[in-house]
Amino acid sequence: MECLKAEGVDVVFGYPGGANLPTYDAFVDAGIQHVLVRHEAGGGHAAEGYAKASGKVGVVFATSGPGATNIVTPLTDAMMDSVPLVAFTGQVRTDLLGTDGFQEADTFGITMPIVKHSFMIQHPAEIPRAVHEAFHIARTGRPGPVLVDMPVDLTRAEIDYQPVGDVRLPGYQPTTEGNSKQIRLAAKALANARRPVVYAGGGVINSDAAEELREFATSDRLPVTCTLMGLGAFPAPHPQWLGMLGMHGTRTSNYAMDEADLILAVGARFDDRVTGKLSEFAPRAKFIHIDIDPAEISKNVPAHIPIVGDAKNVLTRLTNEYRALGPDPARLAAWWERIDGWQAQHPLRYEDTTDNEIKPQFLVEALYEATGGDVTLSSDVGQHQMWAAQYFQFAKPRRWINSGGLGTMGFGLPAAMGAAVGNPEVPSVLLTGDGSFQMNVQELATCKEYDIPVKAVIMNNGYLGMVRQWQELFWDGRYSHVDMGGWPDWVKLAEAYGATGVRLTDKTTLVKDLQDAIAKPGPVVVDVRVTREENTYPMIPAGAAAREMVG
Amino acid sequence: MGEPGTKEPLTLEELEATTAVRTGRKHILSILVENKPGVLTRIAGLFARRGFNIDTLAVGPTDDEAFSRITLTLDGAMHPIDQVTKQLHKLVNVIKIRDLEPDETVARELALFKITADGGARGEVMQIVEIFRGKIIDVTRRSVIVEVTGTWEKIEAFERMVRPFGLVEMARTGEIAISRGRSET
Numbered sequence: 001m002e003c004l005k006a007e008g009v010d011v012v013f014g015y016p017g018g019a020n021l022p023t024y025d026a027f028v029d030a031g032i033q034h035v036l037v038r039h040e041a042g043g044g045h046a047a048e049g050y051a052k053a054s055g056k057v058g059v060v061f062a063t064s065g066p067g068a069t070n071i072v073t074p075l076t077d078a079m080m081d082s083v084p085l086v087a088f089t090g091q092v093r094t095d096l097l098g099t100d101g102f103q104e105a106d107t108f109g110i111t112m113p114i115v116k117h118s119f120m121i122q123h124p125a126e127i128p129r130a131v132h133e134a135f136h137i138a139r140t141g142r143p144g145p146v147l148v149d150m151p152v153d154l155t156r157a158e159i160d161y162q163p164v165g166d167v168r169l170p171g172y173q174p175t176t177e178g179n180s181k182q183i184r185l186a187a188k189a190l191a192n193a194r195r196p197v198v199y200a201g202g203g204v205i206n207s208d209a210a211e212e213l214r215e216f217a218t219s220d221r222l223p224v225t226c227t228l229m230g231l232g233a234f235p236a237p238h239p240q241w242l243g244m245l246g247m248h249g250t251r252t253s254n255y256a257m258d259e260a261d262l263i264l265a266v267g268a269r270f271d272d273r274v275t276g277k278l279s280e281f282a283p284r285a286k287f288i289h290i291d292i293d294p295a296e297i298s299k300n301v302p303a304h305i306p307i308v309g310d311a312k313n314v315l316t317r318l319t320n321e322y323r324a325l326g327p328d329p330a331r332l333a334a335w336w337e338r339i340d341g342w343q344a345q346h347p348l349r350y351e352d353t354t355d356n357e358i359k360p361q362f363l364v365e366a367l368y369e370a371t372g373g374d375v376t377l378s379s380d381v382g383q384h385q386m387w388a389a390q391y392f393q394f395a396k397p398r399r400w401i402n403s404g405g406l407g408t409m410g411f412g413l414p415a416a417m418g419a420a421v422g423n424p425e426v427p428s429v430l431l432t433g434d435g436s437f438q439m440n441v442q443e444l445a446t447c448k449e450y451d452i453p454v455k456a457v458i459m460n461n462g463y464l465g466m467v468r469q470w471q472e473l474f475w476d477g478r479y480s481h482v483d484m485g486g487w488p489d490w491v492k493l494a495e496a497y498g499a500t501g502v503r504l505t506d507k508t509t510l511v512k513d514l515q516d517a518i519a520k521p522g523p524v525v526v527d528v529r530v531t532r533e534e535n536t537y538p539m540i541p542a543g544a545a546a547r548e549m550v551g
Numbered sequence: 552m553g554e555p556g557t558k559e560p561l562t563l564e565e566l567e568a569t570t571a572v573r574t575g576r577k578h579i580l581s582i583l584v585e586n587k588p589g590v591l592t593r594i595a596g597l598f599a600r601r602g603f604n605i606d607t608l609a610v611g612p613t614d615d616e617a618f619s620r621i622t623l624t625l626d627g628a629m630h631p632i633d634q635v636t637k638q639l640h641k642l643v644n645v646i647k648i649r650d651l652e653p654d655e656t657v658a659r660e661l662a663l664f665k666i667t668a669d670g671g672a673r674g675e676v677m678q679i680v681e682i683f684r685g686k687i688i689d690v691t692r693r694s695v696i697v698e699v700t701g702t703w704e705k706i707e708a709f710e711r712m713v714r715p716f717g718l719v720e721m722a723r724t725g726e727i728a729i730s731r732g733r734s735e736t
Contacts, residue, residue, distance in 0.1 A: 108589060113596050120588055124695045137643060171585060171646045185561075192561045261563055295637035302568035535677040 002161040003131035006537040011035065011050065011421055013043040017063025018103060019090030021156040024061075033439040035421065035450055038442035040067050042094060042414040044074020045440065048083045051152050053376055053428075057138050058083065058418065063090040064152075065103030069110065074410055075145045076114040079097065080405025081229060082206055084143035085114075086134045091151040094122075094299035107149045116144030117172075132164040142293040143161060143206055158485055174292060178309030178317065181220035186264070186305045188289045190222075193262035193476040195273025195284075195335045198222050199245065199274075202229030202404070203267015203291060209312035210234070212502045213266065219404060223339055225253040227268050229404045232394035240337065243348065247540050248386040251346035254546035256339055256519045260285045267291060267311045270300040271405070272542075280545035290314050308309035346538075348390050353531065356507045360384065360459050360530040363510070364391040367431065375429045376419045380436030382414035383465035388431050398423070412441025416454045417447055430456040433466045434484055444464030446499035447523035453548040457526045459491060460540045461534070469535045492524035503527045574627035577606070577703075579728045581596055581736050582621040582639060583613070583647040594621060597638055603630050607660070607703070609724030618646065619734075622727045624703070628648055649736055651728050658728035662699050662706045667692045667717030683709045685701045694719060702726070 005014070011033045028036050037043040039526040047058030049168040058078075062071050068089040075511040078085040084259050092101040099209040106122045119130040127150070190196055204213050210233045217224045217240055224234045225233055234241060243250030243259060257263065262371040263285045268274070275281040278300060289296075290301035290311060299305040307314055321440050327485040341491030350361040364387045367377075375392055378401040394400045401419050403411040411434045422429035437458055502517045503511060504526060517526045537551025552653060566692040584590045591610060598605055606624045613620045624637065636648050649660075669692065670677040679696050683705065689696035699709050703726050711720065 024623065109592065112593060113600050118589075122588070169643060172643045188561050189563060193563060286563050287568075293641070295641055296635065298569055299634060302569050304566040306569055375638060 001026045001032060003128050003164075004030075004032060004059070006130070007057070007135040008164055009057070012456070013046040013057040013418065014039050014061030015043055015048070015063065015067060016061075017067050017090060019064035019152045020061060020088070020150070020155070022152060023088065023090070034061075035416065035446060036327065037446050040070035041073055041410065042440050042443040043432050044071040044087065044445065045077070045408070045411050045414035046083070046418035046443070046446075047085055047087075047190070048074060048078050048411075049378060049401055049415030050083075050422035051083050051085060051418075052415070053398055053419035053424075054422030055398060056084075056420075056422065058085045058136055059088070061088045063103065064107065064530050065094055065105045067103075068105055068107040068149075070267075071126050072110060073406075075147065076110055077403050077406040077408045077411060078145040079114050079116065081403065082202060083145065084138040085145040086138050087145060087147045089147060089149050091149050092156075093153040094151045095153075098374035106328055108149070111147050114145070115147045116142075117187050118149065121148065121150045121154050122155045122302060124159050126153070127159070128161065129168075130163050133169060136167045137169070141172070141176075142203075152262060154240065160289060175294070176292065176310040177307045177312055178290065178314035180317070182305055183314060183317050183451065184306045185254050186297060186307060187318055187325055189262055189286065189288060190264065190322055191325040191327035194331055195257050195259055195261040195338075196222055196332075197242075197260040197263050198224045199227070199263050199265045199268055200224060200230045201227040201235045201258065201266065201268025203235035204230055204311050205267075205397045207267060207292070207311035208397070209267075209310075209315055212312050212315035212319070216315050216322065217325055219319055220327055221329055222259045223256060223335075223416065225249070225256065227271070227274055228389055228402070228414040229405070230268065231389060231400045232397040233511075235395045236393040241344075244389050246271075247276070247542070248390065248536055250348060250390070251538055251549055252339060252342040254540065254549060256280045257285070257344050258546040259338070265289045265291075265303075269296045275300065277538045277543055277545045279319065280547070291441065297453060305392070311402075348393050350534075350537075353507070356505075358507045358528060358530045359506070360387050360461065360512060361391055361458075362507065363459055363528055363530055364388055364431070366393050366510045366514055367429070370511045371427070371429060375399070375421060375427045376416075377427065378402065378412050378416035378419055378430045379409045380430075380432040381409045382433045382436060382534045383469065383534075384431055384433045384436075384459040386466075387459075399426070409436040411441050413435055413454065414443045416456065417443055417452050420452045420454055427518070428452075428454050430454055432456055432458055433465060434458055434460045434462060434490075441493070444494065444499050444523060444525070448498040451522060453522055453524075455524045455526070457514070457528060459530055460490070460527050461530050461532045462486060465534075466536070468533070472533070474541070482545065490525055494523075497509070497523075499523040499525055499526045501527070503529070505529050552557055559688055561625045573629070573631055576653070578627045578632050578654060579622065579624050579651040579653075579726060580639075581622045581651055581730075582623070582645060584619050584621055585618050585644040585646060586612075587644050588620070590642075591621070591632055591735060592640050593644065594636070594639065597642065598632050601635075601638055603635050607723070609725040609727045611727070620727075622641050633648065647731065651730060651736070654732055656728050656730045657731060658726045659700055660706050660724055660726045662709070662723040664697045664699065664710070664713060665719040666695055666697060667673055667693060667719060668715050672716050676713060679709070679712050682711075685709065693695055
């Protein structure tokens, strides 16, 4: 506990069990707030939401065996999306290790591929150093999850707490300072580019470099697009903002990437959902790639100017170098003409209903209007997530919390709960689907118990919408197990958990109704019935090129 | 081209990709790791997960008990070696990786061969063993066990030579290697 306090931990999420009883005993008078979740997966995702919203390290506790296996999904999620997380798992007594003891699982082995690093405690005296190093590894470099597995007998030992000030990790020295020569070369290339695009990812948010990105991009008229994870890294709406790129990105963003002569990638990893068909991705472009993780550079797309370093550090220096060159903004005039043409010709659009039926896109727009965008918006995974990314405007970093890499349904509610705890100043709103919400709905009880005022808006189409869409488009409309039926009754379910439940079906009053619902105290569940079979467009079909966008 | 920091113009065509190259040759990676639980599993897991094939792998202590050395060989035609080393570097317990230059490296492997050698064949087998500077370390009426050390290529050559006599079984350590000269690997 002293170790945790020394790391600045004030809130943790967790679930007790036999193998972490000594640790839980210490919580009784530790002076650290512990949120008892209803499922360890909820605890892991809550810690992620907390970390993403606050920028601090999220902490989750689970017991051995099933407790530990239940956090496998959140750990993988945190690994994919570079979320700083420290997980403490209980383990059976050392004399029972390897004997298939009760609630024994090889947590260390199971989690090895899905953590940035892990520690298996072998002696009580190792605990303070392991805790300190776990936090150090989780928060520095490319952030990620770190696991500390602690056999129960070793956590019972009384040890004198000695603060650990240093880390002894000779194999772990992330490069944060970008190479000056490379930065100068990048500035020069940018100043000479005629069709540049800035492509920013979640790394900009992790590095708290949104302000530096804005500063850089606006030091000239450089067009900016963000990945799903990068939304909020550039203040949307903005004249230089092209919208999200990738599979469900805007046509403008994808066409701009397609025709660009120089792409500046910052804290982004050329994921397949961004590049589409790799061989036809941005065929005319040279690439500057800034990333704190050297292994990301030239992994999928060969970089012409690789810069290993922290986005904040590199962008600041890049801006200075770029300004010093005094690039001529007029060289970008023809490029902007082209971009403006796409913007005018292909804005995000959908065919609205003429009756009172609520289109899902309309719901997102209404939610944006009802909140003024000044909320932390979490989402689950599926169509609603993509519509949120398209139609909600994210002006600030750490205000958009979703599961991008792993695409974890059930992420939303606990993450929104963690976000509410991590940044209580800003209202925490969840936009979820009727499929995803059921995957961790038990956390409504946690929200109620701790008075965590998450406002959950369910985009309810009674389908696993994204899967249905793919079956419609690519599997001849043969729907296989995507109809969720009409259950549960969300209003009653919310009430069963002591939350407020509201059902909205009236399009004309939707904005006002949403405002009223969100204004209600405590956790609220808003069931909004939307058009059942609506597709998320535009779309680059999987494995296709940007040019082949449909819808 | 327009050097950074100068006013010379730079055309984007001049920029060349630092692409992940496939060298097409065998690589020997000498990896210094912390002697901690799970290190070998982490490395083996990384290779499996990223689809890198290890040709040979040898693990042993170093002069410092806090560290072990892992020597592994892999085919540079199949994998971009820089991506392999970058991924390995992400493992916290990995201290140092050297992609050993073939010309500046001494590499050896130990192999044991059990060969059918009765009657007239025995003499011939013994001759081959002699040529390869091997040692016969066990002998029965119908077979011999031979110890051979050398480069991977030499072991392969020996195997080809004795296989026609009847190779009962074979065990190989995988190459270990160290750089030439005074400096540390």
